[in-house]
Each structure stands twice: as C-alpha cells, then as structure tokens.
Amino acid sequence: MQYGTLLISKAIEANDPNALLRFNVSEADFQTQGERKAFRYVMDYAEKHRGQAPTAEMVANEVPEFQPDFNIEASYDYLAKNLKDRAAEREFIELMNGRIDPETNRQVQEPQLEKRFIEAQKSGDMGKFFEWLTGQAESLKMRTSVRNSVGTDIKRDIDKFKAEYENRKAGESFRIWRSKFDFVNKAMGGYVSSNVYVIYGKSGRGKSAVSLEEVTNCAMQGANVLIWSMEMGWYEVLVRLYVSISGTMGVTTATLDGVDMEAGFNSRDVRQGKLSDEFEAGFMEFLDRLNEIIPGNITVRAVDDEDFGSRTLRDLKSDIIETKADVVLVDPFYYLDYEANTSKTAGGDAANTSQKLRRLAGHTKTTIFALTQADEDDEKETEDGARELKLPQRKDVKKTKALLEDAALLIAVDTNAKEGRGLIGLNKGRDGGEGEVAEIIYLPQIGVVKQPEMGAGAADVFEF
Structure with missing residues (x-):
C-alpha cells in the first residue's frame, strides 16, 4: 500500500x-x-x-x-x-x-x-x-514517532491531567527527595524529579562534600543514585560516602566546642588504610551491613575508571538507563564533553550542554545535581585572623552562565573545615526560598556535615 x-x-x-x-x-x-x-x-x-x-x-x-x-x-x-x-x-x-x-x-x-x-x-x-x-x-x-497533537489542551486533555494527578498522588510519576538540610525542605519542599539543581562555590570550599551529603541522603530515602565524578577517583569517592553514612549512624563520638556529637570513621585513616584494629573491625562490619543500611543504591563512575573516557550527555543518558538512576550527580559540570556550539557564539558549547542537561532531566525524570565553580575574589579575615565566610552570588557562577537559567535552584556553598563551620545559601529559587542561608557544622573528615540543632531541632536560618 x-x-x-x-x-x-x-x-x-x-x-x-x-x-x-x-x-x-x-x-x-x-x-x-x-x-x-x-x-x-x-x-x-x-x-x-x-x-x-x-x-x-x-x-x-x-x-x-x-x-x-x-x-x-x-x-x-x-x-x-x-x-x-x-x-x-x-x-x-x-x-x-x-x-x-x-x-x-x-x-x-x-x-x-x-x-x-x-x-x-x-x-x-x-x-x-x-x-x-x-x-x-x-x-x-x-x-517512527508520530505526533498527532500540539502540547496539552486545557479542556480536551482533562483525563490526561487526572491520570497524572493520580500518578503523582501515588508517587509514581515524580518524586520529591528530602534535603539533608532542613532549611532547604522548609524553603522549597525538597528536590523534585525532572529538575537540575546547581551547587557552586569557590575551589576547595566544600561543594563536593555538600553534594555527596545530599545524594547520599537521597539513597537513604530509597533512590538509585548515579555519581559522575570527573575529578576524584573511585576510592576517594567511596571513602567520602562511607564516612558520611557512618557519621549519620553515629559509630563514634566527637566533641566540638565542648559539645559531644555523633560522628563517623576518620576519612584520613580510611583513605590511608590506617584504622586502629578496633575501628578496622568495626569498619569492616559496617561495610558488610551496607545492604541493609542503605534502602537505595549508589553507583560511582570516577575519573580513574578505564572505561570512562567519553563523557557526553549521550553517555550519561545510557548510564542513567543502565543503573535505573533516580538522582544524578555531575561533578563538575564543566568536565563534561560539551555539545557542539551550533550558535557559533562565545560559550555556546557550554550553554548548549546546559540546555540539553535540563532536557535530559525531564526526559529521564531524574533529579540532577550539577556542580560548578564560583569566581574567586579577595579574602577577608576577622580581627583574630579567622577567614570570614562569604557565600558567592548569582553573578559569581563560573564556567557557564547558562546554568543560571537552566537550574531550578542555585545552591551556594562556603565552608571552613579548620573551624568546622560553613554556610549554605539558596539563590534563584524557582520554587521559592531565594535568599535564605543556614549555618552548618562542617567536619567532613569524620562524616559530620549538618545543621546544628537549636532548641527543639529548629534550623538556624536567616536571610541575606
């Protein structure tokens, strides 16, 4: 015919x-x-x-x-x-x-x-x-794709809307993943599938540590997590994950400013294979129990993996499908193999990649965290010589400004590991929360990255 x-x-x-x-x-x-x-x-x-x-x-x-x-x-x-x-x-x-x-x-x-x-x-x-x-x-x-209508008709497609509503009610169509930091949940309700969230900060200021805390927390809620680590090797990433999880469980106790708190294994000792006999036995038992500890799963693709030479968005999509990922961490965004610069403009390759990453989140219904750097500026110290914590602003997003437009939320990070403290702030919140900041305890070497409890567990949140 x-x-x-x-x-x-x-x-x-x-x-x-x-x-x-x-x-x-x-x-x-x-x-x-x-x-x-x-x-x-x-x-x-x-x-x-x-x-x-x-x-x-x-x-x-x-x-x-x-x-x-x-x-x-x-x-x-x-x-x-x-x-x-x-x-x-x-x-x-x-x-x-x-x-x-x-x-x-x-x-x-x-x-x-x-x-x-x-x-x-x-x-x-x-x-x-x-x-x-x-x-x-x-x-x-x-x-073979046949399109028989344009978009969704507000009157004709009521049944379509009702079906999607029921799916969302049952948690089948999309998911909301709770942040580890309560002020994020209060400000914008958590992280929604099909969105891109950008975490940024200056070099060495904790953006990777904070993002690992977030995706680990998603795994604890049952998410399948895929981590594309394009700066750290697989062993370093796993050390950080294990220490974070053990900190959440409180396998040991640490003291900060005279206050005892639950903590995890020491990352330096795990990294170097120098745990004491007692802690090593406890650490090995902890590893053997991971299957029952973590309801979801975490898959790590790292810079030293031999089969990780190609880092296109097509490769990322393939890994998402293969691992059935719900949550994805791209660390950092600017180490992806950029898409072609079809616009022939300065920065067009990064902008095109950012736009397609946003589409990928929608097509795969995943929650994607993309990390990027903030521009450096002059440091300020207090009278006693301590470095003043200062969150980067929107304009400080480095590498690609397209992330400003494509992200559902910009999360600014600044930390001081020596003093055990840090700040997390929300910029450009599509679902609310813009301008809010929370202080955090920042001791990633023992798996403690969290908001301090105040009174009955209230969050120390203020606006800037």
Missing part, C-alpha cells in the same frame, strides 16, 4: 495540508520521487496561500508522476504511522546493504554497518561502534 500517496491525497481532499505538519511528516519519509515532489508542492502552496491545499488538478499538472488516490478511509494517524514505519525499514536496510539509486540502479552509498564494524575491529575500539549503533537505533526510533 502506498501510504505516502494516500496521506498526501487525504490532505488534498480534506483541504488540510497542515495535517502533514501535525503528524510530524517530513519529505524524507516518502518513498518515491513523485511523492516527495508532491509533498514539497503541497507544502509550498499552503505556505503561500494561508494554509490552503492545491486542487488535485493543480497537483497533477505540477507533478505528473504523482497519481492521487482519493479512495481513503484510513485516519491520518494510521497512514502517518505506517509511512514512518516503512521509512525506518528502508533506512535500516540502507545501513545493512547500502543505498541504491532507483533511477540508475547504482549503489550510491556503501553498507555502513559492516564498514563501521570492520573499522572498529581494526582500531580495537568497539566502544565507538556500539556508540554509533546506539545513535542509529535512537534515530530510527525517532523516525
């Missing part, structure tokens, strides 16, 4: 050429030269004549090789879906066998699948072949 001919004929007969646009039909979907010429003519005519279709006689006169068929009972949706299915089949066959020019019967494109496979074998890099193959599969999948 000539689905292309039937679809164009239906659009002509119904004087509805825009149907071809509504159903996402393109010239490449049609099989014959006559259908392609007829499609171009109908669309050009409609553009010049306010959406009107040419008559059958006009089309026949302009495109003699196109023979319309007005004996059509099938719907637009049915015809468009079958047209696209056939187009995808042809594209796959061309990958396998090459492209043949139907007019000259000559091969104009050699088989790509076999060619790419042989090249990958010779180079010893099968990963690139599978990356290319995955891209082709995604392209073919998109080829």
Whole structure:
C-alpha cells in the first residue's frame, strides 16, 4: 500500500495540508520521487496561500508522476504511522546493504554497518561502534514517532491531567527527595524529579562534600543514585560516602566546642588504610551491613575508571538507563564533553550542554545535581585572623552562565573545615526560598556535615 500517496491525497481532499505538519511528516519519509515532489508542492502552496491545499488538478499538472488516490478511509494517524514505519525499514536496510539509486540502479552509498564494524575491529575500539549503533537505533526510533497533537489542551486533555494527578498522588510519576538540610525542605519542599539543581562555590570550599551529603541522603530515602565524578577517583569517592553514612549512624563520638556529637570513621585513616584494629573491625562490619543500611543504591563512575573516557550527555543518558538512576550527580559540570556550539557564539558549547542537561532531566525524570565553580575574589579575615565566610552570588557562577537559567535552584556553598563551620545559601529559587542561608557544622573528615540543632531541632536560618 502506498501510504505516502494516500496521506498526501487525504490532505488534498480534506483541504488540510497542515495535517502533514501535525503528524510530524517530513519529505524524507516518502518513498518515491513523485511523492516527495508532491509533498514539497503541497507544502509550498499552503505556505503561500494561508494554509490552503492545491486542487488535485493543480497537483497533477505540477507533478505528473504523482497519481492521487482519493479512495481513503484510513485516519491520518494510521497512514502517518505506517509511512514512518516503512521509512525506518528502508533506512535500516540502507545501513545493512547500502543505498541504491532507483533511477540508475547504482549503489550510491556503501553498507555502513559492516564498514563501521570492520573499522572498529581494526582500531580495537568497539566502544565507538556500539556508540554509533546506539545513535542509529535512537534515530530510527525517532523516525517512527508520530505526533498527532500540539502540547496539552486545557479542556480536551482533562483525563490526561487526572491520570497524572493520580500518578503523582501515588508517587509514581515524580518524586520529591528530602534535603539533608532542613532549611532547604522548609524553603522549597525538597528536590523534585525532572529538575537540575546547581551547587557552586569557590575551589576547595566544600561543594563536593555538600553534594555527596545530599545524594547520599537521597539513597537513604530509597533512590538509585548515579555519581559522575570527573575529578576524584573511585576510592576517594567511596571513602567520602562511607564516612558520611557512618557519621549519620553515629559509630563514634566527637566533641566540638565542648559539645559531644555523633560522628563517623576518620576519612584520613580510611583513605590511608590506617584504622586502629578496633575501628578496622568495626569498619569492616559496617561495610558488610551496607545492604541493609542503605534502602537505595549508589553507583560511582570516577575519573580513574578505564572505561570512562567519553563523557557526553549521550553517555550519561545510557548510564542513567543502565543503573535505573533516580538522582544524578555531575561533578563538575564543566568536565563534561560539551555539545557542539551550533550558535557559533562565545560559550555556546557550554550553554548548549546546559540546555540539553535540563532536557535530559525531564526526559529521564531524574533529579540532577550539577556542580560548578564560583569566581574567586579577595579574602577577608576577622580581627583574630579567622577567614570570614562569604557565600558567592548569582553573578559569581563560573564556567557557564547558562546554568543560571537552566537550574531550578542555585545552591551556594562556603565552608571552613579548620573551624568546622560553613554556610549554605539558596539563590534563584524557582520554587521559592531565594535568599535564605543556614549555618552548618562542617567536619567532613569524620562524616559530620549538618545543621546544628537549636532548641527543639529548629534550623538556624536567616536571610541575606
């Protein structure tokens, strides 16, 4: 059946050429030269004549090789879906066998699948072949996509809204992950899936430690967490995670300003393999119990992983799907392999990557934390020589300003590990909370990064 001919004929007969646009039909979907010429003519005519279709006689006169068929009972949706299915089949066959020019019967494109496979074998890099193959599969999948409406109609799609409401009520459509820091939850209700949250601060000021606390807290709520650590090695990341979790459990006690508090294992001793016999036994028992301690899971991809050479958003999406991730940490954003600078403007590659990261969060329904640096400025010290804590502002976001626009929330961090204190502030809160700041206890070396308890556990929150 000539689905292309039937679809164009239906659009002509119904004087509805825009149907071809509504159903996402393109010239490449049609099989014959006559259908392609007829499609171009109908669309050009409609553009010049306010959406009107040419008559059958006009089309026949302009495109003699196109023979319309007005004996059509099938719907637009049915015809468009079958047209696209056939187009995808042809594209796959061309990958396998090459492209043949139907007019000259000559091969104009050699088989790509076999060619790419042989090249990958010779180079010893099968990963690139599978990356290319995955891209082709995604392209073919998109080829079969039929769009039959634009957006969501406020009146017509009430049932769609009700279904989504019930899904959200049941916690199936989206999730809200509680922050470890109560003032964040009070200010904006936690972290919502399908959003990007940007944590930023000056170099060495605790943004990685704070972000690890947040994603670990999500795992404790049952989330599958994926960490892309592009600065730290896997062992260092796991040390920080284990120490953080042990601090939450309170495996030991530490004292700060005369106050005892629950703490975890010492990260330096774990990092160097120098735990005392007593603590080592306790640490090994702690590791053996992780499966029952953490309701969710954490997967770490680190800078020293041998198979972590490619860091594109396509690779990230693949890892999200593979690990069934709910929460993702990208540390730092500017170490991603940036998307092409299609705008040809300064910083366009980073901006394009930021926009696509936001789309990725939406498509995968994940909560994504992206880390970036803040610009450096002059340090200020108090009279006794202590460094004054100062949170960076919006304008201080470094590397890419696009993150300002694409993030649901900017989280500013400044800490002083020597003094065991820090500040966390909320900037540009799409869901509220902008301008709020909380003091935190910052002793990451023993797994203590938290808001201090005041009175009946109230948070020390103020505005700046």
